[in-house]
Amino acid sequence: MNTLPMPEFSAERALIVPFAAADDDACRQALAGLALPALQAVLTEWSTPGPVRGDAYSRNAPHEHALAAALGWDARPDGLLPLAAWHAGVIDRPCAWLHLCHWTVGMEQVSLQAMDPASVPPDQSRALLAALAPLAAEDGLTLVWEQPTRWRAEGEPLRHLPWPSLDRVAQRRLDGWLPDGAAHPAARPLLRLLNEAQMLFYTHPVHDERAAQGLPAINGLWIDGCGTLQPHEAPQGTPPQLTDALRRPALHGDWAAWRDAWQTLDREAIAPRLRHPRPGPITLCGESHWQTWAPPSTPTHATLLAGRWRQTLRRLWRPARPANVATVLQSL
Template sequence: MPASNPMMDSPSHLLVPFAAASAPECRALLPEMRLPNLTALLGELTLGTSLNGDDHEFTPPHERALAHTLGLGLHDDGAIPWAAAEDPHPDRPQAWFTPCHFQVGMDQVTLYSAESLGLSDDHARPLFEALAPYCQEDGITLHYASATRWHAEGEPLRHLICASLDRVSGRSVADWTAPGQADNPGAQLIKRLQSEAQMLFYTHAINDQREAARLPIINGFWVHGAGAVGHARIASGPTPIVCDNLRQSAINGDWATWRKAWETLDTEQIPSLLESARSGQMVMLTLCGERHATTWNNASPRSAFSRLGQAIKTLRGKTPAWKQLDTL
């Protein structure tokens, strides 16, 4: 998924990943949440498109919704080429490599990405420089974009199926390994590179420093956003701002912090959309859970029947926002 941009291309379209989650602890919180501005905004808008899926898809709803909005078209699950989409040469096969800590437990291996570990450039760059020559030998050129994102380019990346980092972070790796890749040479090559990185990083001096500082070692990397853009983009609407305020607390399973982040979002960012909607400006809101992404808008004039329904809703009281979140 593209890196978040704090500047809005379209101030009137807000896309919110992790607006709800499937964890029972999150679902239990929803009825207690008071989001008055979101409730009022949804009351001003009309239900638009929905992208439906399930918790087990490699591509989460917010990535599918964003790809649709950016005109990247429809892709197989786990095959949205985010790295290529951000490159001046999107027709070339590319991917993101994110350094990770793989925690080995009694019955599973859990991934924690560099983003959640606060990996610094001082620690990330030496590991990158150690891995890059091994990638080059296998036809993959590695470029250092940031501590948490290494840009990879090469033909072996063209047909990879990869689980989004947002799906696998904090979870068992076994649940997010693409099936049916045994005959894919690129997938086999990546698997071998991951094994080589594990051995290479394990003995690296940077990890000695991290262990001494009681920090999780970096013992591998995760590939995501792989592939190439094989067609011209056909943008389907204004580029939204992606609000990542809820992301890390949801990935960490910290639902108390997630709830506070939603309340802050309701206080600080939703009111401007509400004001725009009430003044007659076009407004779009896309809320994404772990299964579905749903968009509300005021793009089309309401029919007389719709206006009557809205009047009845107003008399009865507006539907609390949490009930909409519970459907995601």
């Protein structure tokens, strides 16, 4: 049974749903017979411009691209969506997130697990940040504590540094995901910082403290959300709501919990939109693609996707064809 806390959803806000499906046989089996009556009504009654096609190996995940489009950001190279800067409201200064992680090194592979926020006391996180900050400063980076499992880095080395999203690599082998320092010279100091963090964290008192508490080791970091937010892209208005209800069970392959989370999401976030006079649109995101649905009667729903998409969507937006939920989700 799903025990993840559900946030309060606003039916007026655009809703972006990451991890709506995954390219996994167990996920496809979980979709069989999954009853999502509110989502079925949306797919049948609302309008869509069709899917926005992507790549399962892009550095940024589909839900990150969907958020950037909804916010009207300028086009950027893959891996350079300034999510950290946008979240903090930092303008014209390069930023990135540093996520506390557990790296597992095997005989032939290295994999990465994101830390559960509940397992990282703030004092431990702050102690590790204080220890790493001087080394980061040598590379021109300032570290800012945001959450127990996530810090923000600011500095020029992050301005042109494409890096894969944590949502791309969590619970996976890192083969092919780590930037190549030879091809991307800007990545070299950051790769060195990751190595220094591993050595520093291993010898830090927090390591022994967590071992004594039976907690998983914090033995590394992952960088993402790199880039610079331009002044005309500053946060304004009410942003879309990006729910993480499906994220944890999807990343851990817990498809029973994922099904439960989907049913709760359908009941608490999607069903109220069917009764609301001015509901916000819904965007579903898989591993490669994303697709948006909005009420056909809403005259301004095409403005959800700004910039170069706007005129195209106004021409192509069309009523959705009735479709089975599982079929649509598998297509993402």
